[in-house]
Amino acid sequence: MMESNRVYLDNAATTWPKPESVYRAVDQYQRELGCSPGRGVYRHATRADQVVAQARDRVAQLLEAEDSRQFIFAFNGSDALNLAIRGSLRPGDHAVTTAADHNSVLRPLRFLEETQGVAVDRVPCDAAGRVDAAAFAQAVQAKTRLVAINHASNVTGTLQDVPRLIEIVRRQAPDALVLVDAAQSLGHLPLSVRQWDVDLLAAPGHKGLLGPMGTGLLYIRPGVEDRLAPLRLGGTGSQSNEDRQPAMLPDKYEPGNHNAVGLAGLAAGVAWVEERTPAALRRHELALLTALLEGLGGIPGLTLYGPHDPAQRVGVISFRMEPFEPHELATLLDLRFGIQVRSGIHCAPRMHAAIGTLEKGGTVRISTGPFTTPAEVEHVVESLRQLSRERGGIAVPV
Amino acid sequence: MMESNRVYLDNAATTWPKPESVYRAVDQYQRELGCSPGRGVYRHATRADQVVAQARDRVAQLLEAEDSRQFIFAFNGSDALNLAIRGSLRPGDHAVTTAADHNSVLRPLRFLEETQGVAVDRVPCDAAGRVDAAAFAQAVQAKTRLVAINHASNVTGTLQDVPRLIEIVRRQAPDALVLVDAAQSLGHLPLSVRQWDVDLLAAPGHKGLLGPMGTGLLYIRPGVEDRLAPLRLGGTGSQSNEDRQPAMLPDKYEPGNHNAVGLAGLAAGVAWVEERTPAALRRHELALLTALLEGLGGIPGLTLYGPHDPAQRVGVISFRMEPFEPHELATLLDLRFGIQVRSGIHCAPRMHAAIGTLEKGGTVRISTGPFTTPAEVEHVVESLRQLSRERGGIAVPV
Numbered sequence: 001m002m003e004s005n006r007v008y009l010d011n012a013a014t015t016w017p018k019p020e021s022v023y024r025a026v027d028q029y030q031r032e033l034g035c036s037p038g039r040g041v042y043r044h045a046t047r048a049d050q051v052v053a054q055a056r057d058r059v060a061q062l063l064e065a066e067d068s069r070q071f072i073f074a075f076n077g078s079d080a081l082n083l084a085i086r087g088s089l090r091p092g093d094h095a096v097t098t099a100a101d102h103n104s105v106l107r108p109l110r111f112l113e114e115t116q117g118v119a120v121d122r123v124p125c126d127a128a129g130r131v132d133a134a135a136f137a138q139a140v141q142a143k144t145r146l147v148a149i150n151h152a153s154n155v156t157g158t159l160q161d162v163p164r165l166i167e168i169v170r171r172q173a174p175d176a177l178v179l180v181d182a183a184q185s186l187g188h189l190p191l192s193v194r195q196w197d198v199d200l201l202a203a204p205g206h207k208g209l210l211g212p213m214g215t216g217l218l219y220i221r222p223g224v225e226d227r228l229a230p231l232r233l234g235g236t237g238s239q240s241n242e243d244r245q246p247a248m249l250p251d252k253y254e255p256g257n258h259n260a261v262g263l264a265g266l267a268a269g270v271a272w273v274e275e276r277t278p279a280a281l282r283r284h285e286l287a288l289l290t291a292l293l294e295g296l297g298g299i300p301g302l303t304l305y306g307p308h309d310p311a312q313r314v315g316v317i318s319f320r321m322e323p324f325e326p327h328e329l330a331t332l333l334d335l336r337f338g339i340q341v342r343s344g345i346h347c348a349p350r351m352h353a354a355i356g357t358l359e360k361g362g363t364v365r366i367s368t369g370p371f372t373t374p375a376e377v378e379h380v381v382e383s384l385r386q387l388s389r390e391r392g393g394i395a396v397p398v
Numbered sequence: 399m400m401e402s403n404r405v406y407l408d409n410a411a412t413t414w415p416k417p418e419s420v421y422r423a424v425d426q427y428q429r430e431l432g433c434s435p436g437r438g439v440y441r442h443a444t445r446a447d448q449v450v451a452q453a454r455d456r457v458a459q460l461l462e463a464e465d466s467r468q469f470i471f472a473f474n475g476s477d478a479l480n481l482a483i484r485g486s487l488r489p490g491d492h493a494v495t496t497a498a499d500h501n502s503v504l505r506p507l508r509f510l511e512e513t514q515g516v517a518v519d520r521v522p523c524d525a526a527g528r529v530d531a532a533a534f535a536q537a538v539q540a541k542t543r544l545v546a547i548n549h550a551s552n553v554t555g556t557l558q559d560v561p562r563l564i565e566i567v568r569r570q571a572p573d574a575l576v577l578v579d580a581a582q583s584l585g586h587l588p589l590s591v592r593q594w595d596v597d598l599l600a601a602p603g604h605k606g607l608l609g610p611m612g613t614g615l616l617y618i619r620p621g622v623e624d625r626l627a628p629l630r631l632g633g634t635g636s637q638s639n640e641d642r643q644p645a646m647l648p649d650k651y652e653p654g655n656h657n658a659v660g661l662a663g664l665a666a667g668v669a670w671v672e673e674r675t676p677a678a679l680r681r682h683e684l685a686l687l688t689a690l691l692e693g694l695g696g697i698p699g700l701t702l703y704g705p706h707d708p709a710q711r712v713g714v715i716s717f718r719m720e721p722f723e724p725h726e727l728a729t730l731l732d733l734r735f736g737i738q739v740r741s742g743i744h745c746a747p748r749m750h751a752a753i754g755t756l757e758k759g760g761t762v763r764i765s766t767g768p769f770t771t772p773a774e775v776e777h778v779v780e781s782l783r784q785l786s787r788e789r790g791g792i793a794v795p796v
Contacts, residue, residue, distance in 0.1 A: 008432070008442075010434070010440070013437055013655070014655060016433055017429070022428075023425060023428050026659075027421060030421050030424065030610065031421055035406070035408055035412060035414055036408070036412045039411055040411070040728075041732070042728060042729070042731075043732055044404070075472075075630075075654070075657070077654060078630060078631075078655075079630055081632065082629070102632070103632050103633040103634075104631075104632030107641055108631045111627075114642075115627070206655065212428065213434070213656065214473070214613075214656075214657025215612075229509075232629075233476075233501075233502075233505035234476035234480065234502030234506065234745075235501040235502050235745030240501065240742065240744065240746075240760075241756055243504035243747055243748065244509075244512075245505050256474040256475060256477060256502060256602075256614075257411070257474045257475070257476075257604065257611055258611065258612075259473070260611050261424075261612060262612050330438070340440040340441075340442060342438055343438075343439060344638065345639050347632075348633075349638060349639050349640060349641055350641065
């Protein structure tokens with residue numbers, strides 16, 4: 001067992017640990033600055049403004065955006081997705097999403113379908129979690145207003161061919177906005193708003209970007225703000241003589257007090273990602289993924305889901321190992337081996353249906369992070385092999 | 399000047415400093431737990447669940463609610479208010495608010511008025527910021543669906559007679575929900591959801607409750623959830639086999655990852671408030687307020703706004719001192735005396751109109767907190783007296 005007795009492999013929920021610089025930035029903000037940004041003229045308020053501006057600039061730089069004001073800070077990834085979805089769709093509109101998408105996309109769309117007469121098409125995936133491009137092309141219509149695409153699945157790690165899907169949208173639906181959910185990919189691999197013809201891109205700040213919880217972001221392509229109503233309205237510290245929300249960015253979408261403490265940490269997290277470079281983090285992730293897929297693939301009774309090719313996925317691996325139930329297996333892994341993984345239905349019911357695990361309690365999910373080591377991966381493989389041997393009664397050479 | 403060279407009097411924006419226990423809880427959560435609550439079966443995930451449950455229980459206990467599930471955690475006060483307002487009003491509904499209310503109430507209502515045909519009445523205040531009860535009674539109608547009342551003004555500190563206003567609503571508008579914005583009062587004085595006949599009560603977690611930024615809360619009276627649509631939808635870690643939002647509390651309104659780091663700090667903040675007791679914190683606030691009102695009242699050229707009687711207000715004081723512009727005065731107070739206050743229009747334009755400062759650049763605002771000392775108050779009075787003397791050229795005995 002690892003010395004620390006904690007092998008954290010639930011990084012798809014939130015990354016842990018964070019870089020030391022993130023802890024320090026949070027503590028320092030709380031103790032030394034403490035005040036609210038965007039509203040005061042005193043010295044510390046000005047420094048608080050700079051902290052938020054720096055977080056915004058770092059995110060914009062990481063994603064190669066020209067104007068950092070096109071990045072809106074949100075509560076979490078779901079908050080950013082809700083702004084994109086609920087802010088862009090009107091009663092009677094048509095939207096398209098995919099079976100790979102998370103409930104943070106599926107549930108707002110279901111809600112709009114049931115309460116506002118929004119028509120929603122949900123494009124199926126194959127058994128490896130890949131969106132069916134032909135069905136996608138069928139679903140996207142001239143009248144479509146919003147297309148929400150998951151970049152990397154939080155269940156199977158499957159990476160979608162986003163440029164190809166966007167191409168279909170642009171060809172067939174001139175008025176559609178394209179929203180990409182990059183919750184499981186941003187910070188994990190090189191990503192740029194220049195590489196894709198994307199209108200909206202949402203992500204939490206506390207996953208691949210290594211910021212604290214209580215942070216999220218939405219990229220809004222210049223001009224798209226004219227089609228996006230705010231989800232939250234209120235005090236912005238700007239145009240305060242008016243009880244109308246300002247139209248300027250980012251204020252239009254950022255009422256109330258920022259989680260400035262969290263943004264101080266987010267700036268530090270993004271700085272760490274930039275320093276290591278997303279390309280190097282991706283290489284690290286691919287090495288772990290390859291070892292995991294190979295190691296787990298040889299264990300009797302263990303079924304892996306998602307693409308076989310590590311290059312087609314991020315560091316999120318779902319599996320089942322008969323005769324264990326997912327929750328039982330996750331509990332055993334933690335109590336006996338210190339391995340912390342997620343189990344069950346991972347808030348993406350249609351992906352579980354696609355891979356055939358919706359009706360049988362879901363999967364066990366391992367998700368790696370930048371601090372995951374090859375030794376930890378080996379420990380996971382050995383532990384599962386041991387459990388398989390014990391419960392299955394099958395002799396496995398070790 | 400204070401030894402620390404920082405006299406922070408912007409507590410109405412966010413309290414600073416926080417108790418040491420808040421800083422430690424935040425740092426400890428990040429370093430030792432780190433994981434997301436509500437979604438895992440492993441040991442640390444269970445401890446994370448307990449942190450959130452404890453924060454909820456503490457808030458419920460402070461406010462004397464029977465069931466802690468009736469408290470929803472939000473991003474900030476504005477987020478909680480938006481959920482209450484946008485979640486309860488439908489196209490064509492009638493709503494009432496007051497001139498004392500903050501833009502986090504006024505702007506969502508203006509938005510619904512302009513985009514959804516919601517009719518909004520805004521009840522005026524007198525020159526001390528008190529809601530005109532007769533006009534209020536005129537505005538509240540049988541068809542009214544929501545009445546949003548500010549408890550304590552963030553401009554003048556004015557405390558409204560909430561029970562009396564609620565009584566009018568109950569008599570005249572049987573279907574109306576009553577929403578109280580307790581942003582400037584919760585944690586500052588004894589407050590209980592049993593003392594008022596209130597349906598919804600919103601507050602940030604980072605002001606009087608002394609939690610970190612990125613926290614807010616909404617109390618929902620039992621049964622009111624049936625009339626309140628969620629503002630945000632997504633993964634809840636519950637009923638994950640469904641792409642419909644669960645109806646149960648608190649999940650219905652809490653999609654996505656919690657700011658669990660912030661909630662760990664909030665639990666510590668509320669514990670501190672409970673230990674000191676809101677009644678004792680109120681006595682401290684009243685002593686500071688009395689000294690400030692007396693001291694400032696004697697300075698030539700200085701005009702105080704809000705009620706004369708400290709018992710009718712919280713520790714928020716707006717003033718102007720001729721011939722200074724508010725921003726100029728705030729800058730001078732900081733640079734020369736280390737006194738950090740807010741200046742301008744404090745996100746409540748109708749209150750500024752009521753007290754006559756909307757068209758002339760607003761006010762300077764001093765807001766005290768539980769760590770404000772009598773010596774700091776004295777320093778503020780002395781500093782303003784000195785500035786008045788210098789600029790006004792008027793000899794003032796000291």
